[in-house]
Amino acid sequence: MRFLVRRLGFLLVALWAALTVNFFIPRLMPGNPAEAILAQFHGRLNPAALKAIEVALGIGGHQNLLTAYLRNTLTGNFGISFSQGNDTVSSVISKALPWSIGLVGISTILGFLLGTGLGAIAAWRRGGVLDNVLPPTFIIVSAFPYFWVGLLSIWFFSLTLNWFPTLGGYTATANTAFTWGFAGDVLSHAVLPAFTIVITSVGGWILTMRNNMITVVAEDYVKMARAKGLRPRRILWQYAGRNALLPNLTGFAMSLGFVISGAILVEYVFNYPGVGFLLLQAVNNEDYPLMQALFFLITVAVLVAIFISDIATALLDPRTRNNR
């Protein structure tokens, strides 16, 4: 219980830090970009929309600026996104969100499962082909920029081999009502970006799982299991693998931020209509309310994911509950 309270407290502190950063960045920047932006929109937006932007950017003579900002953020009132046809920020984001959750969510989980499995097998057959080939290969792959792997796969699979479409989340002319044809269209657009994320994120899982596994396999209880004559496959997955997975679960939470960061550029390369692409569009169009809301949302998503995996680790591994 104390562990839960501690983690919850940490979640709140991190959230508070993210909110503070989000609130102060536009005010602290040299040349006060916030006021310059606001000047651009005078006369183009109605006063209520202007006021929401002022609060979001933290300028103007409002009293209790911080409380107004906090109230707007917590109630999801992020103002108007002027680069997306003056739609509200919340509705613009809610259109992009399913695309990101589908693409990034599925490919992150796929990369995690694949990498953990391969890493465990590599460590199990120490000195075997997998153990000798995988680590050096993925040390090098982990140094590739995510977006560049995306460019490479566009060039090879899309432009040279013509197997998959180059850009977008679906064919622009397609009817977006749900049909099997449309589902297939969406899927074929998702293959290359998903492939890019999996290829670049799988190496980290392989290396950490292999390294954990090497330590665990040397433990006495694994020797004991061997001495009892249990089947190797059973020892691998049910004895050694389970325990080697625990630190990786924490690692999963920690690197989630990296995966999401990489996914922003992957979405950009493929013009994939998700949150990351939206963020960069907002940056290019100087759509600061949208930008701030997206940064806040991505941060919250990562923090909540970390919290959940902390709880999962504590449930699965009693030792961590007493630590710090």
Add this chain to the structure above:
Amino acid sequence: MKRPHLLRLLAAAGRFLRRDKKAMAGSIILFVLLVITAFPSWFTPDDPAAEIYSPGMALSWAHPLGTTSFGQDVFSQLMAGTRQSVMIALVVGFLCTILSVAVGVTAAYSGGLVDDALSLVTDVILVIPTFPLIIVIAAYTKSASFWTIVFVLVVTGWSYGARQLRVQALSLRNRDYLLAARARGEASWYIISVELIPPMTSLIVANFLGAALYAVLAAAGLQFVGLGNVNTESWGTMLYWAQNNEALQAGLPLWALAPGIMIAVLGSALALLNYAFDEVSNPALRPVTTKRRKKAAA
């Protein structure tokens, strides 16, 4: 007194490189890139910025990697761009390491409330997704200069190392030789800099390499989306122009792919060295050779 120590260090480094193929490969690549960084003009046959050739040429002897849609020589641009990426890697790696050591070691050595406060700050910065934050800061500063990029990457990049170093310093803190130093009445700064930090060298080096790799990738990504200064010469900026002119669709794949290969080469060199240092501090991870296996079986 100082000389023999340095020589011994160099000899040890030489032995390490001869034994470890990963470290050897990493150092050779890094050395070549450092030479290009120091003397870019030796490697650029043409003015990298000059738009004087026919645009979109294929490979030829005069232009080993062809030309861009603006009529610039791709190979010269590639060589000239080396400097900025290598400098960002070195400067950010160096500053991050200093900050990580300062925060991590101070936290572990002081303990108590100081440790709690510093650890909290470290963990918070660790979990806030850095790249979106970098994008937001860069967006407000408008076309980030070299030092803006360095600043942003250092602020967001030191926490991982600080956390690792704190854990190792904690495990060293109560060793007998440190207690002895304290009992002798040595000053804190002496204990920290002479007794506590030297045994952590391999982890500190690994942290430098990790931070440098992070800096190379993040800076390239930032420049690729146009948030750096697009008029400077760097691999990320090349990628930005290539993407904006649809180099892939225009049949100039080398323009877009070559800078990425260079980033990957620099990144791989750092990652290979990093992994080699990991194996030094944790011998269990070293590759199992046939010779060692035979010995173990016998």
